[in-house]
Amino acid sequence: MTAFVLFSSYFFVHSMERSIEASSSRMGADLLVVPKGHGGQAGDMLISGTATPFYMPMDRLDKIGSIPEVEQLTPQIYLETVSTVCCRTEGDFPIVAFDPDTDFTLKHWMAKDKQLGEFEILIGSEAGGKNFLYHYDNEYVEEWVTLFGKDFLVKGVMFPTGMGTDKTIFMTIDSANEMNGEEGSGLTFPKSEVSIILVKVKPGMEALVKREIEKMDLGVDVVQGKGLQETIKKQIFPVKLLSYVMIALVIVMSSLQVMTMFTALVSERRKEIGMLRAMGATRFSTYRLLLMEAGLAAFLGGSMGSILAGALLFDNRILIMQVLQLPLLFPKWGSGLLIGLGVTLITVVISIFAAFFPIRSTLKLEPYEAIREGE
């Protein structure tokens, strides 16, 4: 039970942290670089997802990337808002092209890390209807959307962001380039140009990099997106703290529970312990024997609890998402295994610690006293 609760709690905290990380990354590309004169629209673009037709040369990317304090940068091209049917849902969907190779924002919101190929798209959580997200990993669900005269396979879906991106359709820059100006596609945008460059900089270097870009005189506006990210972190801190307090409480409660259980168990077995001591078992070897038994029982119980919790959470992930509306990002198998091992180890340590005190009180008795009290 302890392992089950610990595993589940840690899983939720882990998911929440990954979710926060995803939020931070999405909101705060630390800097948004747009063509000069469009700085005021940059935040709106990000939040509303509106396709706004402004462009700047692609070479800005290399120039900004040459600043040593820049850690990552990725371009996006805002194409058009298209009226179409996506996953049997009719609507006006902003279409944005992004570069999957350098992307560091959208990938954190993907329900499942899937590699996007040519003529494959990623859709916002509501672009396919409110419930499409809950079927994202159903292998029998295959949806196609016609955009600019081409059929695109819906390869991935994003978790809700509460922003315009929830209705946005994302395709790769390669696909957009291939259709650009093609007869019948109706899609035209300046070749080798991008709409926005999202920049991630080294911690604390936002202002410096902004100044550096401005000094380069690239004909761009630089907008700092830091405030939103910090606000989210501040808002989420009490929730995180509460979660850790809950985990600590579970550990304390479990310790008390195991202690009570072992007190009863050891009392029941006082006669047996006295017998073992009479037969020549030293205090130390009896300690070791009983603590090993406690540890082994906890190891088996902890492993089973962790496996059961992992299996139940994984099996019911869609239901959990529906109920909690929380973008649960499952840890990778390796991390899951480590969490399981960690939880089992904690359970074993708790049990050994909790069993120590009742065992010690019994072993303080002389063997005959233990036998008499056991009777």
Added chain:
Amino acid sequence: MIRLEGVKKSYRLGREQWVDALVDINIEIHKGEFVSIIGPSGSGKSTFLALVGLLDRPSEGKIWFVGQDVTDLSDQARTAIRSEKCGFIFQFPSLIPTLTAVENVILPKTISGRFHPHDHQRGVELLEAVGLVDKVDRLPYQLSGGEQRRVAMARALMNDPEVILADEPTGALDDENAKVMMDVFVRMNGLGKTILMVTHDRELTSYATRTIQIQSGHVV
């Protein structure tokens, strides 16, 4: 071999209430004696056996065991003496339910960390001595009460002890099982082992070479 001088043992009943289980015991038991200890319930017989077998410490007085003053010995030293020189048979068999008969017999070797592979054969031989050679691999629940007592007896002999201490070894046993056990005691006594046996049954005192009667904590 065993000497008790002015031994007193008191147990606490309440906060400030004590009861004397044994008072002023002065007695000497010689090597090779078969001593039966008799007396009514609550007279202090089992406490006497526990003190002699180093399972408990006296409240007052001194105890010598095989020539050594063991009264104030450390727990480790007393455990070592118990392990090497004493074999206990209790009122209840208290076998470990998940171990077979032979595994229960060799338990004193296993828990004291002195187990050698040939001890298994010795365990089988001891079971043979108590008439259970065909039940070596049975679990305790597959044995009758009398058979469990006999396994416990074999277990007491595993370390080849100099002193065998038995607390009501035949209590609630049928005549046949009781006779098997007493025959083993006689055989062991014949091999020079010192035997101390607590019993209610006056008939069993006929097997002993000496009888000690305890009444209200006093040797009478």
